[in-house]
Amino acid sequence: MSNPLSFVNPTPDSPWQTYLSQVDRVLPYLGHLARWADTLKRPKRALIVDVPIELDNGTVAHYEGYRVQHNLSRGPGKGGVRYHPDVTLEEVMALSAWMSIKNAAVNLPYGGAKGGIRVDPKQLSQKELEKLTRRYTSEIGLIIGPQQDIPAPDVNTNAQIMAWMMDTYSMNTGATATGVVTGKPIHLGGSLGRVKATGRGVFVTGREAARKLGLDLQGARVAVQGFGNVGSAAAELFGQAGAKIVAVQDHSGCLINTRGFDLSELVPWVRQHGGVGGFPGGEPLTAEEFWDVDCEIMIPAALEGQITADRANRLKARLVLEGANGPTLPAADDILAERGILVVPDVICNAGGVTVSYFEWVQDFSSFFWTEDEINLRLDKIMQGALRRIWDTADQHGVTLRTATFAVACERILMAREERGLYP
Ligand SMILES: NC(=O)C1=CN([C@@H]2O[C@H](COP(=O)(O)OP(=O)(O)OC[C@H]3O[C@@H](n4cnc5c(N)ncnc54)[C@H](O)[C@@H]3O)[C@@H](O)[C@H]2O)C=CC1
Numbered sequence: 001m002s003n004p005l006s007f008v009n010p011t012p013d014s015p016w017q018t019y020l021s022q023v024d025r026v027l028p029y030l031g032h033l034a035r036w037a038d039t040l041k042r043p044k045r046a047l048i049v050d051v052p053i054e055l056d057n058g059t060v061a062h063y064e065g066y067r068v069q070h071n072l073s074r075g076p077g078k079g080g081v082r083y084h085p086d087v088t089l090e091e092v093m094a095l096s097a098w099m100s101i102k103n104a105a106v107n108l109p110y111g112g113a114k115g116g117i118r119v120d121p122k123q124l125s126q127k128e129l130e131k132l133t134r135r136y137t138s139e140i141g142l143i144i145g146p147q148q149d150i151p152a153p154d155v156n157t158n159a160q161i162m163a164w165m166m167d168t169y170s171m172n173t174g175a176t177a178t179g180v181v182t183g184k185p186i187h188l189g190g191s192l193g194r195v196k197a198t199g200r201g202v203f204v205t206g207r208e209a210a211r212k213l214g215l216d217l218q219g220a221r222v223a224v225q226g227f228g229n230v231g232s233a234a235a236e237l238f239g240q241a242g243a244k245i246v247a248v249q250d251h252s253g254c255l256i257n258t259r260g261f262d263l264s265e266l267v268p269w270v271r272q273h274g275g276v277g278g279f280p281g282g283e284p285l286t287a288e289e290f291w292d293v294d295c296e297i298m299i300p301a302a303l304e305g306q307i308t309a310d311r312a313n314r315l316k317a318r319l320v321l322e323g324a325n326g327p328t329l330p331a332a333d334d335i336l337a338e339r340g341i342l343v344v345p346d347v348i349c350n351a352g353g354v355t356v357s358y359f360e361w362v363q364d365f366s367s368f369f370w371t372e373d374e375i376n377l378r379l380d381k382i383m384q385g386a387l388r389r390i391w392d393t394a395d396q397h398g399v400t401l402r403t404a405t406f407a408v409a410c411e412r413i414l415m416a417r418e419e420r421g422l423y424p
């Protein structure tokens, strides 16, 4: 995937093109605000940085880093940082735009932002990873801050990386600034419940959608792609609700177990071995066969563009819960709708993570911390309320949940844009 030369010139089938086509679908429902819609089709600000580090062997390596602030009309930028060898500016643009939509859909007082480094972190030692993170944080320090733009974990980043980011930003500004990132370790201003919050949100929205479909979670068969932070937490909650996890796929392998995996063995295995590959409690499956598995619920929780038109035609599930950002291509979305397969879209389904990030940010400012039960109850309430509003909008316009989420969110963003006005 190459970077676009302009915001309006997307690479075919890229996440940015997917996002732009999702915006086009919502235009008829924006009323007089549609005149502001081009605001949504270009990021406000995109920063590319060179991140040089000295490797353990003494050579100097250069990595490309990005931070994109898509829209700041409703508040500071908010969104994670991804470390992956395939990250591009264009991908980060899309991820930042989905953050704008997501944050507005759950009515958090944030705009949308996202960052990334084009690197395979698995090739780096812990020391090199720390140097990379600190240099990247210094470089994007120009535009991040507790009131400007607040990063968080995403693919291949975690609480330790957030701690290094917080420390680097604090050293550079001369005061401890816990509110500059979320997803931190608990004793450094992190919030209880954040690690599993995205998976919990997937479960809460999935539970509500299943109820609407009349689908009993007891005994329901679930397939999960991506068994990292989001996929594993969602799988555990579905398991606790009586569902069976019958297929799992990640970068290391793909497995099936029609009786349901024993998660008390699979989760520690993944923690120890870095992936599901080689787990003895299931039979191997090819990566492509995963999409043909008999199941009621499919949870894509890895990367973008996974549900293609071909896979959408083959999918057996009744319900797709988008734990990942951008897992479904627009053509596949149409096929799923035609086939009556309900999709709970990323921009609401995986919003649990940023919602608890918001709780963390609020707790950091007040230096007063809530219990995990309080966090989970508030998360449940916000996610249910947001989904209800989206469902009403879908029913009102006769559109998919994705277009309804965009309608609710874009109205909020563009209303703020209009009220703020254009000129300094
Ligand atoms: N961490 C968070 O709080 C949030 C994450 N997300 C999204 O959820 C998705 C997963 O993120 P995390 O779980 O945080 O990342 P992670 O780094 O913890 O896990 C990523 C998972 O994807 C798998 N994966 C990578 N490449 C793959 C491939 N080619 N085929 C199959 N599986 C592959 C990895 O093996 C791993 O299991 C991403 O789309 C991310 O943007 C969305 C909202 C919040």
Ligand SMILES: O=C(O)CCC(=O)C(=O)O
Pocket: 078, 079, 080, 081, 102, 150, 151, 152, 153, 154, 182, 183, 325, 350, 351, 353, 354, 355, 357
């Ligand atoms: O917790 C956050 O601030 C953002 C998480 C994120 O990157 C996402 O929702 O995709």
